[in-house]
Amino acid sequence: MASMAAMTLGACSDDNIGDGTNGSNPGDAENGVFFAINIDMPKAGGSRSTTGDPGNNGSTSTGGVEIGQDYENKINEAIIVLARSSDNGFIAASTVTTNDLHAISADKSAYKALSKFSKTQLSAYYNDKDFSNKANIFVFANPNQGVKDAIFGSNDGATVPAPGVGSTDWVDAVQTLDDENFIWTPDNFLMSNALIAQREIPRLLNDWDNYKSEGKPFDLSGNNADVAIDNGTPVRGSIKVERAAARFDFRDGSEDHKGNGIGNFTYRVVYDGVGDAAKTPLINVQLQRMALVNMNKSFYALRRVSADGKPKDTQLCQPERPWSYDATTGGLLSSGNYVVDADWEWKDDIATAWNNAVPNKEFAYDDHFEYPFFNNDNTIDVTNAHDPNRWGVSICKAVVEGPEDNNQDWNSDASKGDYHIWRYATENTIAGMNGQINGLTTGVVFKGKMIATSEALESEDEDVRALAEAINNKSEDFGNSYKAPILYLFAGNLYMTWNKIREAAIKAAVPGFKWVGDANTGHWEPFSINRTNSLYVAVFGTGGFGSVTFKYNKVNESGAVIEEGVEVTYEDQLSEDETSANYAWNAWNTGGKPDSGALKDNFKKAVTDAKITIYQRSNDEVEGHPELGGWGYYCYYYYWNRHNDNTRSGVMGPMEFAVVRNNVYKLAVTKISRLGHPRISENDPDKPTPGTPDESEDIYLTVTAETLPWVVRENNIEF
Incomplete structure (x- = not known):
């Protein structure tokens, strides 16, 4: 300060x-x-x-x-x-x-x-x-x-x-x-x-x-x-x-227009292709809520530091000192120190348990944290994530309508954006690098709503148009989580209903069909079948795809069309893989699509094991903001608070993820790279565990982060 x-x-x-x-x-x-x-x-x-x-x-x-x-x-x-x-x-x-x-x-x-x-x-x-x-x-x-x-x-x-x-x-x-x-x-x-x-x-x-x-x-x-x-x-x-205490400030990073933000907390995320072929925006994500998670319940009244972060041989009221890295190689040049956490012993037990294996036991997260990210059984239940009693939830729009920060000294020309004071938090630090895990680090969860673009709503592609209309449908009559169409995401492509992703998987493996034999005794068969295609494997595993229906135009000997759209059903000669996602979905579908029980559990496990993400419709009433929330498809983004950036992506550094007293952490989401985690954790193939490292190369969003002495850091968040 x-x-x-x-x-x-x-x-x-x-x-x-x-x-x-x-x-x-x-x-x-x-x-x-x-x-x-x-x-x-x-x-x-x-x-x-x-x-x-x-x-x-x-x-x-x-x-x-x-x-x-x-x-x-x-x-x-x-x-x-x-x-x-x-x-x-x-x-x-x-x-x-x-x-x-x-x-x-x-x-x-x-x-x-x-x-x-x-x-x-x-x-x-x-x-x-x-x-x-x-x-x-x-x-x-x-x-x-x-x-x-x-x-x-x-x-x-x-x-x-x-x-x-x-x-x-x-x-x-x-x-x-x-x-x-x-x-x-x-x-x-x-x-x-x-x-x-x-x-x-x-x-x-x-x-x-x-x-x-x-x-x-x-x-x-x-x-x-x-x-x-x-x-x-x-x-x-x-x-x-x-x-x-420490302080968190926030601004609308979508207004930077440097990433894929278009303003009003909205980002262009899904396009009509992937990679260089991605041109027309189809699905935007609007961040509507943000929540603090894993805030320490315990703290020291006086700061203390040590060489290894353990509460032995601590130095009282001494500064946190920097870790120095070589700008070229990233190698450590000189060691700094750690700010010691008041709950070190419990956190060390948690980190040790998760670093050694996936423990088959519960941990009392709610005894040690306000707003614990995980339930005590190590699961995430975000079906009620708008409840401030579970997480420290705020409305993004309300935050930026709140008190402004003080730009004097660090941002006098306002070039770094217009931050607003969000909330305060206790100190939370972890000794060593392996202890910087999702179960222990203070973080921020952002809740976003999918919004179809005008380009998608006006698309000439019938499937794209139907997907857009479903995403933007705000009527309760359209159905709840199990009655409304379920969306499936694989490799950046979004599909509405299982039949559509199944159809796409067959098309990816089978370029077309040919008639083999004479006119009377011949039969249809694929030109080829590439069963190693990633989408095909995700849907059908190592087995066949069952049956597929296609159409062709019947012609006479001179080549003139005599009948259009003749429907043909082809039966794959390879038996189905009974462990595949498609097999499990068929069983759930045949059983009436129950919303609980073994059929549902087996279906979701098989689909997410295949790295397919499931999104289900839900309703979120945002009090005081009727323009937000409502019925639709939502997703979540997890950001772990970065305290001391070692500038090495994918490599965890000492004191990199922490909250330290008398710091102001200024956050802005400047880019969203993909659709976020689904609302229901069992729908998520990439769901974190308490042992998931905070440093990840799987980027969902980009956060700019400034931490200032009150003491400031600027953290640009990219998802």
Whole structure:
């Protein structure tokens, strides 16, 4: 985040530090000693979305900085903790309440106050064998209840005891996201140290007697001539803080017109051919909803890093440092570090299980994540994906009608588009590279609706026209998932009904038929049959295709047509493959197309095993936006949040997929390359598992992503 004016925090607080209140106890005037402190947001600069060297700021992006909104900067309350410099053992703590905070800048980025420690509590430290006149200062702005409990105890110490002098439990306390521990309420964003702030304190307990009045506090960020201690040097000074949450911004990338976007979240996806032959657009996809998935329920109040991402040998309040790669070979030049996750042990168990095999067990994703992408049985059920209780769902159009971001510094000329603030999230990181999998990484799911183009609706091809009319039919009477035509996708081509894909498979294998023999005793047979054609194999496997009907014009001896459209049925001499998709579909069809049971399950498994995707019709009512949703055919796109781009497609890098505190992730879908995953997971031949790596060469969409220090990265998303 860009430079914020120094915030000097302070207020009178109770000498009885244990309960964290601001009452007035007998002896406070004699027992209390005052101090002053400056607090500053980290500063950073740059132009690209990778982790850069943070220097002395604690900022870790080279993509510029995001200027926070007033309600993201405001401080209503703060806790100041004095800790041993050797191990962060507890010394003393003080609370500054809203009544004691006075904004001294219009944007509420600067505050002035005083605070007070109990001399009784300080004396316990001065008598400690590990006493040093160097102490670490920690600031928790807008502390949630969990932070308060860790520092002051809860329920008068009966539930969580207040830390004694030298205790480090308060540092390692894991916070849980719940109604009492919400960390991004407007005007109440939890902030804490971006860097360790070591300061000198008086060498003797009696030296604190110089600072018993509000008018003369001991300055933890300035010069103290009475005791010859200067805490205002360039390496000391203000305490740098950062938000414990991250932010996601979003814009309509279809308006770039650089990929296949045509505006209004709409992209041209299906054409009348594939590859170089693709010319006329037939099917567009309009993104209508977006949802956050896999948001951590647990987090640390203070950032920590380690060499391997494990919670051993961690460094508290130290910056994330970059991993350096050779621009030509992609080889690693120098190692960075990992931001340590508060739920490391559980995630390590999940990653190990999925990396070793496909585990036959359930995992409690819903205990560890808000909006878990997977059910506990490792399946995805997106039939109710518009339900915000399952995933953190928003309407794309509503997001870009919401609050704008601040373009100052990183996007002053607006050349990178018009982003809007979407939502906030907790930190989520994974140790190592093999743990960056779909079951653990925070991601975004986009829901799109298929829309046939005018070219398709006006096509001279009867099949194309029928497909377009079915896709755009909004009437409930057209049928539900099993009554309306089912669509099948293979190798980029979309077919309406199984008969159409079966017909196309036969045409791909059989170029035509010829009459063999004389006029009376001859018979029809194919010119040739290419049973290795990929579409044929997908539909019929290694077997025959059964029967096919074709027409020909009957001619006389002189070649004149004497009868048009004579219908002929040819029976394939090769028996059918009973494991094929066509065989399973025939069984389901003959059985009345039930919407549950073995026939349906066998049909869908055989079809998806053949790499054929199934799309079924459904209804999605988008409240407040009647122009969206309704009956139609929908698909989904999965994006895993990229934090530190190693620029090597298909190769996972350390800390590449993560959410790190005090970063703004700016997302825009700039291209959609194919139809997305089907609404029903059993219809998907490419459905992810919790063990699916986040890095994939199977591109569905392109996302531009900027991550900025608030701290910015720009992520261009391509599907």
